[in-house]
Structure formats: structure tokens, C-alpha cells
Amino acid sequence: MSEADKLDRVLARLPSEVPSMDLTGRVCHYVRVKRRRRMVLNLALHLVLIVSGLWLVSPLFAALPASANLSDSALSALVELVKAAFTNVESYVSYVWNGFTGLQSSIVAPVSDSVGLGVAALTLSVLLALGQLLPRSASLMDKGVKA
Amino acid sequence: MDIPFALEQDLIARARTGDESAFEQLVKTFTPDLFRAVRRMVADTGEAEAIIQEAFWRVWQALPRYQGDRRFFPYLVTIAANLLRDAWRKERRILPDEYDALAERFDELPSPEAQTEEAELSQGLAKAAENLPPLYRAVIALRYDAGLSYEAIASAMDLPLNTVRTYLHRAKSALYKSLKVAYE
Numbered sequence: 001m002s003e004a005d006k007l008d009r010v011l012a013r014l015p016s017e018v019p020s021m022d023l024t025g026r027v028c029h030y031v032r033v034k035r036r037r038r039m040v041l042n043l044a045l046h047l048v049l050i051v052s053g054l055w056l057v058s059p060l061f062a063a064l065p066a067s068a069n070l071s072d073s074a075l076s077a078l079v080e081l082v083k084a085a086f087t088n089v090e091s092y093v094s095y096v097w098n099g100f101t102g103l104q105s106s107i108v109a110p111v112s113d114s115v116g117l118g119v120a121a122l123t124l125s126v127l128l129a130l131g132q133l134l135p136r137s138a139s140l141m142d143k144g145v146k147a
Numbered sequence: 148m149d150i151p152f153a154l155e156q157d158l159i160a161r162a163r164t165g166d167e168s169a170f171e172q173l174v175k176t177f178t179p180d181l182f183r184a185v186r187r188m189v190a191d192t193g194e195a196e197a198i199i200q201e202a203f204w205r206v207w208q209a210l211p212r213y214q215g216d217r218r219f220f221p222y223l224v225t226i227a228a229n230l231l232r233d234a235w236r237k238e239r240r241i242l243p244d245e246y247d248a249l250a251e252r253f254d255e256l257p258s259p260e261a262q263t264e265e266a267e268l269s270q271g272l273a274k275a276a277e278n279l280p281p282l283y284r285a286v287i288a289l290r291y292d293a294g295l296s297y298e299a300i301a302s303a304m305d306l307p308l309n310t311v312r313t314y315l316h317r318a319k320s321a322l323y324k325s326l327k328v329a330y331e
Contacts, residue, residue: 004319004323007319007322007323008291010268010269010272011272011287011290011291011319011322012291013269014187014269014272014273014276014291014292015269015270015273016182016183016186016187016273016292017182017186017192019178019179019182019186019196020192020196023178023182023196023199024171024174024175024178026196026200027174027178027199027200027203028170028171028174030200030203030204031170031174031200031203031204031207032167034204034207035207
């Protein structure tokens with residue numbers, strides 16, 4: 001056996017310090033604590049998003065009766081309002097406040113922006129919650145994915 | 148550490164769905180070997196344990212993206228090596244330019260007593276390995292303690308393949324000097 005081979009052999013079996021008996025327990029505890037902390041942070045983030053989202057959307061509820069009068073049902077009005085908040089703020093404003101005076105429209109314009117932000121915050125909250133749920137359940141299906 | 152591949156994959160699949168007991172089984176199974184590799188790379192036990200804890204936390208977070216048909220240990224060691232590499236870079240503990248200068252320290256490495264017993268020779272080499280610069284220690288640990296390929300080491304340490312070869316060669320040369328003295 002050459003000295004290089006001997007060195008390789010010895011290196012592969014170098015003595016090493018033995019880990020302390022409770023290391024695995026501490027690792028598990030560490031991961032558990034980090035998970036809990038992460039969950040609390042996520043919960044807090046969701047609460048902030050939901051509360052601020054509802055607060056921003058609240059003007060929509062005030063405007064809803066007026067818009068409902070203009071459409072067949074309150075539900076279809078709400079759907080239209082949400083759709084419009086994402087796509088075209090101007091059309092949303094004109095739809096909700098159709099018939100109102102120019103002065104009223106100018107007062108409501110900033111409100112419609114806040115509704116859009118509120119809906120965005122609520123949507124983000126829902127997406128974040130789904131994002132946390134989906135990978136763990138989806139992972140069962142992609143077990144065979146290549147390395 | 149040697150557990151059947153099927154069992155390993157079963158534990159991973161369960162852990163991916165949030166099964167804590169399966170994850171704890173993975174921790175119990177792989178911690179001793181991970182400790183061996185990481186302890187070789189770092190200066191003290193506390194640092195090694197901190198790296199191991201963080202490595203498992205990263206693994207837990209990354210499990211949903213884990214690709215299920217490869218062995219778990221190289222993956223785990225790579226995460227630990229990434230953490231070490233990032234820590235070293237942050238602390239500026241290693242700068243590639245300094246390596247030539249550090250290589251001169253090889254001549255100062257303590258040589259083990261001239262003894263033919265392999266166990267004592269191993270002890271001497273282990274001691275000598277502790278005095279290697281961090282990246283050299285890392286490639287030795289990843290190669291011999293963790294059993295990674297050159298390519299996997301390059302990937303784990305974010306180094307070019309040839310640099311890994313060079314570091315490994317230099318590290319072994321330094322250790323070889325100790326070996327030679329021991330057999331003379």
C-alpha cells in the first residue's frame with residue numbers, strides 16, 4: 001500500500017469528538033422553538049393584513065347599499081366592485097357613484113384607492129396562508145422529482 | 148447512520164407532511180455523523196452544535212422542496228457547509244488571497260510523535276488537521292468524514308472544482324508531512 005493510500009485510509013477514519021448525549025434532543029427542541037416562533041410571526045402578519053385590509057375596505061360597505069340599488073343584487077354589485085377595484089379604479093368609481101355629483105365623486109376617489117389596497121391586503125393574507133399550507137400537502141405528490 | 152434508503156425516504160416523506168416524530172427520527176439518525184464532519188471543520192464543540200441545530204432547521208424549512216430520490220446525508224452536510232461558508236465570509240475569517248500565506252504555516256504544523264500504531268497516528272493527524280486553515284479543514288471533513296465527491300464539495304463550498312482539488316491536495320500534503328514523520 002502506498003503512503004498516499006495509507007493517508008487516505010487513515011483520513012477516512014480519523015478519530016473525532018463524540019457528540020454530547022443530549023445533542024439530538026437540543027436540535028429537536030431548537031427546531032420546535034423556531035417553528036413556533038415562525039407560526040406566531042405568521043399569525044401576527046396575517047392579523048395585521050386582515051385588520052388593515054378590513055379597515056381599508058370598510059368604505060366599500062358604506063358604499064354598498066348605494067351600488068346595490070343600481071344593480072340586480074347586492075352580491076353581483078360586490079363582485080363588480082371587487083373586480084373593478086383591481087382592474088380599473090375609474091370605472092369602479094363611476095359604477096358605484098353613478099348619478100352622484102362631481103363633488104361627491106371627487107370625495108370618493110381616494111376611498112376607492114383605499115378599497116383596492118384593502119382588497120389587496122386581504123388577498124395577500126389569504127395567499128400567504130395558502131402558501132404555507134400547500135407545499136406540505138403537495139410534497140406527497142412530487143416524491144419522485146429528480147435530484 | 149446506515150439506514151435503508153427506503154426507510155430514509157419514508158421518514159423524509161412523513162416529515163415533509165409535518166410529521167414531527169419522523170423528523171426527530173431523522174435528527175437522531177444523522178446527528179452523530181453530521182457532528183463528526185462539522186466538528187472537524189470548526190474550532191470548538193459549541194460552534195459545531197450551533198451549526199448542526201441551524202442546519203436541521205434549514206432542512207425542516209426546505210423539506211417541501213426536497214427532491215426525494217437522493218441520499219439525505221450529503222444534502223444535510225451540504226446545508227451545514229453552506230452555513231459555515233456564509234459564517235466564515237461574514238466574519239471575514241477566510242479570504243482566498245490569504246491562502247498562499249496560510250499554506251506557509253504547514254511547515255509549522257505540529258508533527259505527531261514517531262509512533263507506528265495507527266490509532267496514535269490517527270490522533271496525531273486529527274490534531275494536525277485542527278491546525279489547517281478553515282477551508283482546508285472543510286474540504287478534508289467533507290471528503291473524508293462526510294464522503295462527498297469533489298463536485299459535491301465544490302457545490303457545497305461554492306468553490307471551483309479545481310480549487311477544491313488544489314485545497315485538498317495542499318491539505319493532504321501538509322498532513323502527509325506529519326504522516327511521514329510519524330513513520331520515520
